[in-house]
Amino acid sequence: MKCSSLVVPFLFSSLALLGVASAELAVAQGCRPGDLELGRQETAEEIIVYCSKVSCEQISLRVRQDIAAQATLQHSLEENDADLKQWAHENEAAQRAALKDATDAIFRSLLAFSAEKSEQNIINVQNELNRRGHGGEAVATSLEKTGVFEGEYARWGEVSGGLKIRLTPGMSVDGIWVALQEWAARAEKQRAALSSAWDTLSSDPEVRQILKDENWYLDFDSLNRGLKPLLAGSFDMARFLSSYGYDPSKWRDSGLQILRRTNQADTNVLAECKLGRLLRIDVRNMNVCNGRLPDPNASDPEAERCASGK
Numbered sequence: 217m218k219c220s221s222l223v224v225p226f227l228f229s230s231l232a233l234l235g236v237a238s239a240e241l242a243v244a245q246g247c248r249p250g251d252l253e254l255g256r257q258e259t260a261e262e263i264i265v266y267c268s269k270v271s272c273e274q275i276s277l278r279v280r281q282d283i284a285a286q287a288t289l290q291h292s293l294e295e296n297d298a299d300l301k302q303w304a305h306e307n308e309a310a311q312r313a314a315l316k317d318a319t320d321a322i323f324r325s326l327l328a329f330s331a332e333k334s335e336q337n338i339i340n341v342q343n344e345l346n347r348r349g350h351g352g353e354a355v356a357t358s359l360e361k362t363g364v365f366e367g368e369y370a371r372w373g374e375v376s377g378g379l380k381i382r383l384t385p386g387m388s389v390d391g392i393w394v395a396l397q398e399w400a401a402r403a404e405k406q407r408a409a410l411s412s413a414w415d416t417l418s419s420d421p422e423v424r425q426i427l428k429d430e431n432w433y434l435d436f437d438s439l440n441r442g443l444k445p446l447l448a449g450s451f452d453m454a455r456f457l458s459s460y461g462y463d464p465s466k467w468r469d470s471g472l473q474i475l476r477r478t479n480q481a482d483t484n485v486l487a488e489c490k491l492g493r494l495l496r497i498d499v500r501n502m503n504v505c506n507g508r509l510p511d512p513n514a515s516d517p518e519a520e521r522c523a524s525g526k
Contacts (some may be wrong), residue, residue, distance in 0.1 A: 326376045
């Protein structure tokens, strides 16, 4: 229940000269009908009358209730904040675990492709072409194609090995994802160049039989399968991670449940403000009941106003 105080200018006290007692004047110019006067004080300029709709005993009880309610509200705010922080921590841990599984799978795909030991096979093809004769236009063209593939394969090795360098220890989840996206863009470009160079080389009549004799075949399908999830999910980490044990809908739903509570922030802040204002009024009035009058120049808690979000 709202409490109020009343300021009575000394101008009215001059009516005492007309025979009206100051005590009677105070009653006449004091609290509204039905309100109780808790106390009053005089300054050089005014008489301040403190009024309340409830008794001092009720005010004392309400102060205790206000303090308890304020503690409960503050606990609710802190609990929601703690829940949101815990959710964020656990969600990041789940994302980090899925990212580890994803990068492990990509590394396995890269290692399997590199295990073909193409460097030695390239040398063997070049040696065989050179053995077949010098100066022939067909052989020279085949050697040129072999050289192109050799260059693209060397560049692929740089891109492939660069992934581990990009994923530095202690990197945040967002940092890992950005690094993967940047690497995937380079990897896809170089994989396409390497695949094109291989198609050109393996379709060469001079080289085709050598490749068969060397039993050399590059499994681009295996490499493509290893890279496909990252390329398909390059703009959506949650979708990408869903292939590696992360459940986006589960984490989204649990996060929304917490946000529905924390989204009451404006309402809670407004309630906290109003409760704090009421408590300050009640404490002021309880002090007046006990004869401890406030500083006349102190701000009046009843003049305070609460706005949503403030």
